Amino acid sequence: MTARIAFIGGGNMASSLIGGLLANGANPSSITASDPNTEQQQNLKQQFSVNVTGDNNQAIAQSDVIVLAVKPQLMAVVCQAIADAGNDLSSKLFVSIAAGVSVKRLKSLLGEQVAIVRTMPNTPALVGRGMTGLYAPADVSQEQNASAEQLMQAVGETCWVENEDDINHIIAAAGSAPAYFFLFMEAMQQQAEQLGFSPEQARSLVQQSALGSAELVAANPDLDLATLRANVTSKGGTTAEAIRVFEEQGLRKVVANAMDAAVERGREMESLF
Numbered sequence: 001m002t003a004r005i006a007f008i009g010g011g012n013m014a015s016s017l018i019g020g021l022l023a024n025g026a027n028p029s030s031i032t033a034s035d036p037n038t039e040q041q042q043n044l045k046q047q048f049s050v051n052v053t054g055d056n057n058q059a060i061a062q063s064d065v066i067v068l069a070v071k072p073q074l075m076a077v078v079c080q081a082i083a084d085a086g087n088d089l090s091s092k093l094f095v096s097i098a099a100g101v102s103v104k105r106l107k108s109l110l111g112e113q114v115a116i117v118r119t120m121p122n123t124p125a126l127v128g129r130g131m132t133g134l135y136a137p138a139d140v141s142q143e144q145n146a147s148a149e150q151l152m153q154a155v156g157e158t159c160w161v162e163n164e165d166d167i168n169h170i171i172a173a174a175g176s177a178p179a180y181f182f183l184f185m186e187a188m189q190q191q192a193e194q195l196g197f198s199p200e201q202a203r204s205l206v207q208q209s210a211l212g213s214a215e216l217v218a219a220n221p222d223l224d225l226a227t228l229r230a231n232v233t234s235k236g237g238t239t240a241e242a243i244r245v246f247e248e249q250g251l252r253k254v255v256a257n258a259m260d261a262a263v264e265r266g267r268e269m270e271s272l273f
């Protein structure tokens, strides 16, 4: 039997996962999204034809796998209300996608016996190109681990980590990463417009270059990234000049500092939420 999945919180990341699951052949009737915002419920219903509700406990009662997809700062109040409802959670698998909320914290809210896999997906899940890190404490069964992995593999690739703190490293390298690429593309689009292209032309130039580059990387697993870069960089040519500016102005250090800041914020959130 296919698992029935509830999303507690139907925002950006839940929508990306739902869209990816449906594109991968999931039946919309097996998915319930719970969100207090009726407009958001209507959007989800219209876009995906999944079941929608504003009642988290109803969504949980009719599902086997519960994806906790609210903002980290709301997780405590949402989980406490789930626990207080007194429903039997022993047969459910909880999959948290929240940054900055530890398994220990979730168990203290939901109950020590509740099975929880902590994950960190990213929004390209919507187009089946997600990257998800997963961490499971020792009390989660192999079967439950496999269910969580199957859920995330339906929308992209997965990477298990053995230590929970490594989820913060996954955030830096994958969960937050789409935003880094979008920022870089945004900056390129802006400059392409300065060079005289229309916004549409500028977007198309940048978009196709990014897409083509990512596909080249994926198609050449044996070539390291430095070699792919060298293949573009003719000696004494234009790329060499652009790369010189990136290197001289400290791009690598900026990237390292930004990723470290994401890790630190993930850890800090764990002490706050």
Ligand SMILES: NC(=O)C1=CN([C@@H]2O[C@H](COP(=O)(O)OP(=O)(O)OC[C@H]3O[C@@H](n4cnc5c(N)ncnc54)[C@H](OP(=O)(O)O)[C@@H]3O)[C@@H](O)[C@H]2O)C=CC1
Pocket (backbone or CB within 6 Å): 008, 009, 010, 011, 012, 013, 014, 034, 035, 036, 037, 040, 056, 069, 070, 071, 072, 074, 078, 097, 098, 099, 100, 120, 121, 122, 123, 175, 176
């Ligand atoms: N966005 C991303 O790229 C990623 C996000 N995540 C994690 O996913 C989680 C959600 O993030 P994101 O989707 O961006 O956030 P969103 O704000 O887009 O989604 C959260 C949704 O939860 C709804 N909500 C608020 N209160 C409740 C409640 N009591 N019960 C059920 N739903 C509620 C919100 O409604 P309303 O807006 O009306 O408050 C909103 O629609 C976070 O924990 C984040 O760390 C993980 C990986 C990547």
Ligand SMILES: O=C(O)[C@@H]1CCC=N1
Pocket (backbone or CB within 6 Å): 099, 171, 175, 176
């Ligand atoms: O910005 C955040 O906190 C979440 C987690 C990773 C991506 N978005």
